[in-house]
Amino acid sequence: TQLLEQSPQFLSIQEGENLTVYCNSSSVFSSLQWYRQEPGEGPVLLVTVVTGGEVKKLKRLTFQFGDARKDSSLHITAAQPGDTGLYLCAGATGGGFKTIFGAGTRLFVKA
Amino acid sequence: DTGVSQDPRHKITKRGQNVTFRCDPISEHNRLYWYRQTLGQGPEFLTYFQNEAQLEKSRLLSDRFSAERPKGSFSTLEIQRTEQGDSAMYLCASSLTGGMGEKLFFGSGTQLSVL
Numbered sequence: 001t002q003l004l005e006q007s008p009q010f011l012s013i014q015e016g017e018n019l020t021v022y023c024n025s026s027s028v029f030s031s032l033q034w035y036r037q038e039p040g041e042g043p044v045l046l047v048t049v050v051t052g053g054e055v056k057k058l059k060r061l062t063f064q065f066g067d068a069r070k071d072s073s074l075h076i077t078a079a080q081p082g083d084t085g086l087y088l089c090a091g092a093t094g095g096g097f098k099t100i101f102g103a104g105t106r107l108f109v110k111a
Numbered sequence: 112d113t114g115v116s117q118d119p120r121h122k123i124t125k126r127g128q129n130v131t132f133r134c135d136p137i138s139e140h141n142r143l144y145w146y147r148q149t150l151g152q153g154p155e156f157l158t159y160f161q162n163e164a165q166l167e168k169s170r171l172l173s174d175r176f177s178a179e180r181p182k183g184s185f186s187t188l189e190i191q192r193t194e195q196g197d198s199a200m201y202l203c204a205s206s207l208t209g210g211m212g213e214k215l216f217f218g219s220g221t222q223l224s225v226l
Binding site: 004006031033035040041042043044045048088090092098099100101102103104 | 146
C-alpha cells in the first residue's frame with residue numbers, strides 16, 4: 001500500500017514567519033504534486049516535480065523533491081494570511097494512472 | 112477557459128435513496144478521476160477513466176457505487192442505497208495524457224449529506 005504522510009497536520013503562525021511542511025513515503029513516485037485547497041472547493045494544483053532533487057520556486061513558495069523521489073517539502077517564506085488553506089501533496093505511480101493524496105497540512109496565518 | 116464542472120454542488124438525501132452526480136471535464140482532457148474526501152482527510156481515490164474505459168476502481172468502493180463515462184466525455188457517479196457513511200465531498204478531476212508529471216484539475220465537488 002502506498003501512503004503519503006504529511007507533517008505537521010496543523011500549523012498556526014503569525015504573518016511574516018517562515019514555515020516548512022513535509023510529505024514522506026516509503027514508495028517511489030514518478031512525479032509528485034502539491035495542491036492547495038480552500039473550504040468548499042476542489043484542490044488547485046501549485047506545482048509538479050518530476051526529477052529527484054528538483055527544486056521549484058513559485059514566488060514565496062519553494063518546493064523540493066527528494067533525491068530518491070520518495071519525499072518532498074514545501075517551504076513558504078514570509079507567510080501571509082492569503083496563504084491560509086489546506087496543503088496537499090499527491091504522488092503519481094509509475095504509469096501515472098492513479099494519483100494518491102496525503103491527509104494534508106492545514107495552515108492558518110494570523111494577521 | 113472552462114474548467115471542470117460538477118453538478119449538483121450539494122445533495123441532501125435520506126438513507127436508502129439512490130443519488131447520481133455528474134462531472135463535465137475540461138473538453139480536451141482524456142483522463143477523468145473520481146475522489147471522495149471527508150473532513151480532515153485528503154482526497155481518497157475511487158475510480159479512473161481513460162477516454163470511455165474505466166481502468167481502475169478502488170477496492171474500497173462497494174458494489175453500491177458505479178461510475179460511467181459514455182463516449183469519453185462527461186461522467187456520472189451513482190450511489191445506490193445510500194448510507195450515512197457515504198456522507199462526504201465527491202470530487203471529480205480531469206487531466207491530459209503526456210507531458211512531465213500528472214496535473215489534475217479539480218471541480219468544486221458535490222457535498223453529499225445522507226440523513
